[in-house]
Amino acid sequence: MSAGILQVCLSASWGGQEMVAFETAELLKNKNLECVTLATVGSPLALRLKKIGCEVLECSPGISESLRNLTTLRRFLKAHAVSTVLVQQLRDLFAVRIALLGFTKIKVVGVSHTFVGISKKDCYHRWVYNRIQHMIALTPVHRQNLIEHLPIAPEKIVVIPNSVDTNWFNPVRRDSLLRKQWGNDDQTLLIGLIGRLDKAKGQSVLLKAAADLKKNISNFKIILVGEETLNEPGALNDLKSQCHDLGLEEHVIFTGFRSDIPQIAASLDILVMSSDAETFGRVIIEGMASEVAVIASKAGGVVDIVDEGKTGFMFKPGNHVELAEKILTLYKDRDLRARIAHSGREKALSEYDFSKVSQRLLETLQADQK
Numbered sequence: 001m002s003a004g005i006l007q008v009c010l011s012a013s014w015g016g017q018e019m020v021a022f023e024t025a026e027l028l029k030n031k032n033l034e035c036v037t038l039a040t041v042g043s044p045l046a047l048r049l050k051k052i053g054c055e056v057l058e059c060s061p062g063i064s065e066s067l068r069n070l071t072t073l074r075r076f077l078k079a080h081a082v083s084t085v086l087v088q089q090l091r092d093l094f095a096v097r098i099a100l101l102g103f104t105k106i107k108v109v110g111v112s113h114t115f116v117g118i119s120k121k122d123c124y125h126r127w128v129y130n131r132i133q134h135m136i137a138l139t140p141v142h143r144q145n146l147i148e149h150l151p152i153a154p155e156k157i158v159v160i161p162n163s164v165d166t167n168w169f170n171p172v173r174r175d176s177l178l179r180k181q182w183g184n185d186d187q188t189l190l191i192g193l194i195g196r197l198d199k200a201k202g203q204s205v206l207l208k209a210a211a212d213l214k215k216n217i218s219n220f221k222i223i224l225v226g227e228e229t230l231n232e233p234g235a236l237n238d239l240k241s242q243c244h245d246l247g248l249e250e251h252v253i254f255t256g257f258r259s260d261i262p263q264i265a266a267s268l269d270i271l272v273m274s275s276d277a278e279t280f281g282r283v284i285i286e287g288m289a290s291e292v293a294v295i296a297s298k299a300g301g302v303v304d305i306v307d308e309g310k311t312g313f314m315f316k317p318g319n320h321v322e323l324a325e326k327i328l329t330l331y332k333d334r335d336l337r338a339r340i341a342h343s344g345r346e347k348a349l350s351e352y353d354f355s356k357v358s359q360r361l362l363e364t365l366q367a368d369q370k
Helices: 016-030 044-051 063-079 090-099 123-129 140-149 176-181 203-213 235-246 261-267 282-289 320-332 334-352 354-366
Strands: 005-009 035-040 055-059 084-087 107-111 134-137 157-159 189-194 220-225 252-256 270-273 293-297 313-315
Touching (some): 035 044, 055 063, 063 090, 084 090, 084 354, 090 107, 140 157, 176 261, 189 203, 189 261, 189 320, 203 220, 235 252, 261 282, 270 282, 282 293, 293 334, 313 320, 320 334, 334 354
Parallel strands (some): 005 035, 005 084, 035 055, 107 134, 134 157, 189 220, 270 293, 293 313
């Protein structure tokens, strides 16, 4: 086993951060660049990477295994020609910092997938973060947050957004049979929210907006795509109870887990992202790439993605009244809806296309160490 790039992501979960780590390893493999990912044994990331033939160095979870994992990592670094360490989870930085003692020529690139809420400019964090040559933020707003909270020089923080495969998420995947399956006709508005069933994802906010919407129109369907957060049952029953209480049973469809997300996204009339907070919100650019009008909560990095009234609409997080008003506006004005959808597709192609974003990542990883 050899490695030019060692990617580190010790998360045992599966979400946006882990998806990026998976896509990065797959990208480097397809570019014939040597890459090994340090991952937790048995984690979804490790299992998925092995399935597609990516090299994985596994370590055990738990504090009790920390010393053994550090030893494994240092032995790996001594045995292989690693030029760059890419850290996808910032809480892994301390372990990386310790493991890299003595390896002064190895470049470290960090990726922040979330906003930082507290200042980390004390002596300890300065020592941990001074090993980083580049830090990747997802949006300009996110970059400013990192400048304010982390002990990293602004010139080291670059903006590289999440990406979308614009061939995969594409309006040509619109599926008339899928729309009919959901009871659609030409006059029925299909409104979708794609994401795990979780309070933070805001399905409840959309249902409250639907109850308001019902006062003005009757021909709409809410499509909730996703399953409950792993090992956290209860959200589905809560949402179904809410539907009953609001009299929305005939308007709401729970699809559960689906693997045909590109087809679903392209078949909607409006895609809603109503999370309490999102550093980025990948589903937004998936909707834009699918040439579907998007409405997103005005939270975090969303303000850098959605151009109000041009590539989508935004509403105050948790404000179901405002969300309902935005939906109603797009329902009444089909031309506006089409213009927003088209502009969203154009922005996805120009700023978030996988090939373009990947090139920027490769340039950062391969940049000469300063």
